[in-house]
Amino acid sequence: MPHRNTGTSAAHQILMLVGSGRARSRRELAEALGLSPSTVSQHVQGLLTKGLIVEGEAGESSGGRRPRELRLVGRTGFLGVVDLGGAHARLGIARRGGEIVATVEVPVDLRADPSTVLAGLADELTALSESLGLDGPLAGAGIALPGPVNVGLRTVESPSRMPGWAGIDIGALLERALGVPTVVENDANAMALGEHFAHTPRARHSVTVKAGSAIGAGVVVDGRLYRGTGGAAGDITHTRVGAADDTPCSCGNRGCLETVSSGAGLVRMLREKDYPVTSTADVIALVQDADPIATTLTRTAGRHLGEVLCTVVNFFNPAAVYLGGALSTLEPFVSAIRSQIYEGAHPLMTRDLAIEPSFLGADANIVGITRLIDEALLRDAAG
Numbered sequence: 001m002p003h004r005n006t007g008t009s010a011a012h013q014i015l016m017l018v019g020s021g022r023a024r025s026r027r028e029l030a031e032a033l034g035l036s037p038s039t040v041s042q043h044v045q046g047l048l049t050k051g052l053i054v055e056g057e058a059g060e061s062s063g064g065r066r067p068r069e070l071r072l073v074g075r076t077g078f079l080g081v082v083d084l085g086g087a088h089a090r091l092g093i094a095r096r097g098g099e100i101v102a103t104v105e106v107p108v109d110l111r112a113d114p115s116t117v118l119a120g121l122a123d124e125l126t127a128l129s130e131s132l133g134l135d136g137p138l139a140g141a142g143i144a145l146p147g148p149v150n151v152g153l154r155t156v157e158s159p160s161r162m163p164g165w166a167g168i169d170i171g172a173l174l175e176r177a178l179g180v181p182t183v184v185e186n187d188a189n190a191m192a193l194g195e196h197f198a199h200t201p202r203a204r205h206s207v208t209v210k211a212g213s214a215i216g217a218g219v220v221v222d223g224r225l226y227r228g229t230g231g232a233a234g235d236i237t238h239t240r241v242g243a244a245d246d247t248p249c250s251c252g253n254r255g256c257l258e259t260v261s262s263g264a265g266l267v268r269m270l271r272e273k274d275y276p277v278t279s280t281a282d283v284i285a286l287v288q289d290a291d292p293i294a295t296t297l298t299r300t301a302g303r304h305l306g307e308v309l310c311t312v313v314n315f316f317n318p319a320a321v322y323l324g325g326a327l328s329t330l331e332p333f334v335s336a337i338r339s340q341i342y343e344g345a346h347p348l349m350t351r352d353l354a355i356e357p358s359f360l361g362a363d364a365n366i367v368g369i370t371r372l373i374d375e376a377l378l379r380d381a382a383g
């Protein structure tokens with residue numbers, strides 16, 4: 001199992017490096033990946049045999065043997081990505097290899113019929129790609145969803161914010177509308193994958209926390225997503241915490257982390273103090289304006305999240321914790337999480353632990369999804 005993972009990952013990394021132009025020869029690949037020339041040659045040969053890359057004319061001579069240039073087959077293909085949020089969707093067009101060409105945000109109503117919503121998003125994506133005058137068609141598509149996802153069935157499970165979507169093959173609907181293979185993934189997982197590969201030096205194992213209206217997390221082990229048995233790994237938002245008492249949660253339970261640490265929780269707490277806030281964006285604006293009560297509540301929210309993350313860090317011993325989502329743009333929130341982890345987790349866990357803000361910001365989910373689409377296309381091609 002570990003051997004197969006390493007092989008797939010190296011082949012995928014080679015496709016990404018060649019596709020993005022960051023490496024054009026076996027020598028450059030060996031340098032970029034830190035692998036031996038013979039290991040790289042073995043993977044390159046496998047990809048050549050499968051017809052996923054081709055070998056071009058010899059490049060410029062630099063004294064020694066002239067390197068043969070490697071190119072990705074179908075490099076002209078573009079990827080269409082939807083990052084679905086509670087009230088907005090962020091749409092992106094990317095090159096194979098992950099480079100984002102353009103993004104746009106459109107409003108969505110998750111209470112509407114899913115097939116209508118997805119057909120509308122597919123139209124927007126098509127319009128975006130046409131407006132760019134791309135030199136090739138879409139090769140694949142993907143969507144990040146705000147709920148636990150069954151990636152095999154391409155469904156979202158018990159989605160509290162989108163009840164009408166349960167059990168629907170979201171991938172099939174988008175696939176039909178766009179006419180290309182489509183992958184479906186949970187948004188925190190997509191963010192985790194995007195962030196994992198965006199940071200240098202690259203961590204072997206990382207946890208990425210998405211703190212917005214709810215709290216999600218994604219786990220990457222040896223460069224691959226760890227989804228858990230039911231696709232819900234990292235879904236820490238409904239962990240019961242003492243500080244939440246009996247506060248009712250969106251999941252129907254009581255006392256979840258979400259009620260004291262999330263944007264939705266902060267909205268509720270501020271409304272109890274007669275602040276006219278309705279969204280996480282309103283909370284963020286108050287903290288940015290240094291409102292003392294909003295700032296104190298946000299710091300406390302970060303502390304509660306940090307307490308739960310101590311368990312995550314002690315259990316999983318990652319090399320890095322990346323903090324994404326709208327709340328992670330707030331310094332009081334991030335510093336409270338950071339100090340809570342450094343105080344509360346075992347020194348052996350925190351000694352070499354990096355706790356860093358998101359590198360990709362709002363594009364993290366889109367970048368993560370492009371990796372999954374590329375992997376799926378590679379799998380399809382590999383048969």
Ligand SMILES: [Zn+2]
Nearest residue numbers: 238249251256
């Ligand atoms: Zn809950």
